[in-house]
Amino acid sequence: MFQRQKLTRSKSARTFKGPVAWLFGRQLIAGLKWIGMYAFFGDKLDSRDWMRPEIISRHGEAPEEEAFWFDYLADSGDGQCATYNIAYLCQHDLWLPNENSPPDRDQESKTVSLIGGGGNTFKLPRGEFLFVGGDTAYHIADYTTLAERFQRPFNWAYEDIFGPETRPETRRPIYGIPGNHDYYDALDGFNRQFLKPFNQEHAQATEGAGPQLSLKGFERIQEASYVALKLPYDWWFWGLDTQAGEIDRRQAAFFLSLCNPGVSEATAESKTARKAPDKLIVATPEPTTKFGQWAREEEAIVGTFKKLDLAPSFLKSNAGNLPRSQCRLDISGDIHHYARYWGKGAADKSAHTRANYASVVAGGGGAFLHPSHTDVEEVAENQLYPPRKVSHQLMTRRLLMPWNIFQGGYIWLAGALIALMTYFAAAIPESSWSIFKLIPEEQRPLQNEGSSLLGRIQEALAIEQVNPTKDYGWDLIYALLLLALLSVSALRTRSFFEAAMERGRKAWIWAHYQFIGFHLALFAPIVFFIYWSPGGNPHPFLASLLVLLFLLASLVSLVISRRYDNMLFERAKSHRIIKWNYTPLWILMLFAAVSACYGLWHYGRYPLSVVFSDILTTSILMLTLGGLILFAVVAGGSLHERAGKLWFAALGCWHAILQISVPVLLVIYSSWITIFMVVSGAFLATLLAAWMMTRDSLVNENCLQQKKLGRQLLIIWLLVGVSAMLMAGWGEAVEVTWIRLAAAFLVGGILSCVWFGWYLAVALAFNGHNNEAGGGARLEAYRHFIRFKLTSNTLTGYVIGIDQPVESFPKDKERPRFRLVDVFTIGL
Template sequence: MNNDNNGNEHEFKRPVSWLMGRELLAGLKWIAAYSFLGDKLGSKDWMHAEVITPPHNNTDTACYWFDYISDTGDGMKAVYNIAYLCMSDLWLDNQRGISANSVALSADNIYNQQLPRGEFLFVGGDTAYHIADIASLKERFQAPFNWAYQAIVANTQKKPDKRPIYGIPANHDYYDVLNGFNLQFSKPITDDTKELQDNLLGLLGFDRTQTTSYLALKLPFDWWLWGLDSQSGKMDKRQQAFFISTLLQGQDKPELVKNGDLFNNARQNTVRQILQEYSPAKLIVATPEPTTVFGKWAKNDAAIINTFTYLGLESSFLEKYDGTLSGYKCRLDIAGDIHHYARYWGNTTENPHANYASVVAGGGGAFLHPSHTNVNEAAQQALYPSRKDSHTLITQAILNPLNIIQGGYIWLVGGLIALLSYFAVTVPENTWALFKLLPEDLRPDATGTVLLSSMRNALDTSGISDSMQCCSSAYYFDLSYIMLIVLLMGSQVYWLAKPDNMDRLKNVANRTWLKYVLIFLIAIIGSFLPLFNLISWTRKQLPEPMLAGLLIALFFITALLIFTLNRRYGDILIKRSKLYKQTFFEVLPLWALTIAGLTYTVFGFLRYGLYSATITSFNLMMIFIWLLMTLGLVALAVILGGQLLNNTGKIKFALIGIWHSFLQLTIPVCLVLYSSWYNIMAISIAATAITLLAGYIFSRDFLVKDLSLNQQKKLANLLFASWGVIGISVLLAALAGNPVAISNWRLVAAFLLGLLFSCIWFGWYLAVSLAYNGHANESGGGARSECYRHMIRFKLTANTLTGYVIGIDTPITEISVDHPPKFRLVDVFTLHAQ
């Protein structure tokens, strides 16, 4: 905390908690709504955009300055420092160049190159976290900016003059359906007030004149800045029409928008040639997501490719072009979304007069994303923080169990799962019989009156079914059939979840589409037919309780997948209805899927729900928990952790997920089952200490050095091996004792051990995954670091664009004459127009 010049106390909150934190859980309904509805939540069709010409207040007519930040409104200390930079003139030490302490807030004999404050501030999206609603924007964006303004006034005795602020939205802005974004950037209906509790989210030192979520800024020297509202790389037609109209205004060419040629598929090749010919010669394109990230080439079928093509822009970031752009043009692609700085292409020693660069600049205040995640396809020309600094900071943070505990409610989930798993393998008859990890004489007395005995009796199935078996052959067909249906439906849902596949079906010719519908309908009916056999099949033998629960769960999962498939098919019909007249035949799959979903749901419960509600409910709960902790964690590792990697890399992540799942489920339970209180304490302390020590050792110079790509591969293997050794050692130590009778205190211990070890193993999982170029987002969210934040001050001239990237390694809470911050020059790059 610190105080302003009026004695008001400022509380600087850390970045929001991402590991199932309170704020994240509170906003899940909005995040889920955006995930399901996407661009349907947008209001761009009601917007009326006009070209904006920002002011030119600087007396130097030979150049023009503006500032860029992105991904703000998170760690308040970091936002405060960045805001101070954005409202200040800066001075460089030319002798030091790109280094620490090379930027100052005032001039002297050393710091003598001025970087004037930008004529406007451009915010590249994700204005606040988790959701850019009014409350979050007030606390994590408006407040730090206004504190910075007050600090500048106190330090300089001058009030920064008002400059325009512009922005484009990204996904976190859309979680609030752009309500907060609208209040933060749109022109207010009344005059801005200096009152800090302003409901219109005014910022001291800034004016708001924006009217849309996308914008075209006409800058001096024939430069343009296009801010695209292109969520997931897509752009709507009205927005496209605005940019094209701007592009062709005053040109001796047909009006492509009014005569309909712009959206005429038969004229697309001609239209694209016209657009490429007349696209701006000097252009800055700001998008919500980067065109190039983590050293990986953009995919040839990425949605952003179509968006750029529709605007007449070359996809210079593709592998086949490798940063080349038509010789007479100059363009910068810039975005945030990833919370570090990286530059691809631009001026180098070999190419000092480059005319294209792609920049990632998400350092406006959000938690740090690891910069050492790099799949080594597209070459990085500049990076901040360095690979070594990134690895050291984040690895130490995520291998600190306390940091994971403070990062959200992972610990609570881990504690509850360990408690329920220990209870399941010791008290209920049917789940105890599956594993028999505890002798019968150490279980609660079935005839007793204490709570555990009563719970055992309530869940007793010994007089109903043979709980000793996992499953009998009488129900093999049921199990095989429903598992096959889950795989088939799941694969269909996964395929349709890809936007490109949805777009392909939306635009396919009508005759071909009807063939697809017929095949789809036959497949639905064909998969549904065996269910009638199960409905009419009479068997005397009851399914074992856990098998019954598993079958109910699988039938329920099948129903969920069917309803999801039904919704996706309905989305396709809605999109096709804009192009083709809908027929009754096309609607038949919707009816078939609805009937099938309801039938699977009802049949599962009626056919296999043969036991008491208590037994069935408990078994279902444990099945879902164990499925999530096994298949779920493996899927998380492969799909999310391995998303940047090829199939070989995904197999490696499957192994990482299996090991993580095994440790999470077994260690806490085995410790409570077989260890004395003394051993539990000793093993827990040792595991915690070794994990903390590993964070220190694996960031030392003798292992890390400069963290080249080859060194990172070796370090990743060493980390994985060390995790394996530690996990096996803890498991062997836990199994070394004798079985211990269940008691109330043992249940408490199970929860506490689940709390601790869930955070230990999750930290190891993130550290190993990160070393293999996976889970960068989750690792950054777990570390919650405010260090290494940055902004960019741009200088435009008639023939060049120069970006001065200003960074701060460690933000501070009080910027004053007595406490000057230590800013650094991170990168300087220049693009040349021909």
């Protein structure tokens, strides 16, 4: 397969913007409002209810030639150079040595040419249409981002091929379906990019402005966010808009009506004898098979296929099989590399081939590269691009380059603030300092420079002498249990009431009694703690912690009420809502108010400045420790069962310990020379590990070897982390000064890039954090699209790969060649 190669890029006069920053970059931060709105209200803001799709039959006539050609890409609009390359190739004819050219397996073997002749005699003509399979631009596919990262590269490519003027004969239809990044803008940008404009395409309006987001090489004709294309030879192309994997009833009725010619959409759902087209291409925003893992029965995409009477061939029980009378391709993006499961290629192993079914992941339209060496090993892929070896080497090298993590967003700022606030809490406020007393009293500002600003801050956060009692332990236990059980309730409210709705009216009523009784039991102990409060005062930091916990309990109660309100909204579609159904809402809002007031009144006994400082410190530590563990379990362990999730929880815990402890211990106990040695040593050890663990002698295509490499990476990380921690804590406490506070900020920022890169590299080796690792690496290499050839009984896909994007395609010099990644065929 490919050997390690140095990726270089030709230069042009244009300035191409690189991939967006994923690690808390400014584009992501700017879009958090819209992403949050989608997360909270996406289920109610469903634009599909207002759409009226039509069958697009302009491609239905058989061509004069034998074959009909069309193009597919997905996940574009990120790095401008990669998107420009894809745009150039999909608007250009391509050439191969012959019709039966095998895929290019070697590094130097690149047979796809932009011109014929010179041994290239088989033409892959430009597709009759281009289909975009979701996530048109990043982070949010709004108007501005689409214009900059999708429209501009496509128009650049058109101008380089055809000239600056738009020529009608060069235009092709463009179709698309939305992914989650399109939905973050409530499909506003998607509609402007793909729906048929009300004024003529490429014409100037009376006000002087043409249609928005117009592409010079394409025309827009679709009327909804989902499409049905009637193709030659009785083939169909269905583009499904399955938000979060689910399909709405109106869309399902539209596609079901295609299974019953002459049947209206209104009655299509009630028909019992339905038959999907025998020759079908189904495009979805999310893949049916990914990372070598079978789809699970409970996944939403499985339910969508069953609603449309499409056999879920991608389930383990079906093993990629489809009735012999049918032929189907399931294709999607979302994962930014190429992988094919089943189908039939020249180099496929016979056990993995299926003549009439294939599931393809092809998210290489310009977005950053997702690692391709993540593999659960449940189902084997037939083809992968880039190969595992190349993926491991590229990703590990990039992730273990702290400077790259620094450029990828504001991870460094988060680490700097964590270190600064943790050191401040350990040195200045009386309540937090008195817990561990890491710094002797004589080294604190008030004892050395009482008139300085730091000394005055310490004095403002000082507490009059108190003798705290230890009898508030039960209060803490109750507060933690209350918050934990409320969190479980918040997670299970939806599924609990959905199950009750399915069982009928009595079950629905009984579920309310259980729900109300459970929450009454949770809040009842507050009455006990009000009237049987222990004497004396709690420790100041404990008092502030209790205030925070009860405020969080109040917030979670409001979240539960919101989730219950969503269930009432769903039930109102088919049932009458009575006053009794609103009782849980009133109770939860009452509990929210009681919890907040009780926490502030019962435990807010110390100055507001002290309480605020303690709450800020506790919040930062909780978010760091709890957030990184939760991040590891939910995102890192998403492909794993319970044991794997526990392993990732431990990995996240180690990551959090390093992020919190090493910078603070360095600033408290170390001299400037020691600080420099530890930081530079961790930095250099990371770079050395990146070189060692990506050598050709250590890497092969075997997945078991990949796990061995993961264990080696983990051992090195443990050694680096433990060594840094021991050296950081070896010494005497140093006087607290402004320079030390600044050092905490600087050291925390540097080491956060080191530790986060290590965490992603190790997690990736154990099939975790594929998305985050790709976003951290921010690679534009190994992009691809597919040019399809359609005949009466076969569908052949030619996967065209771009190992490294170029910035120009000079016509007066030898043009670059590209890789034929895969050639596969399905048919009857």
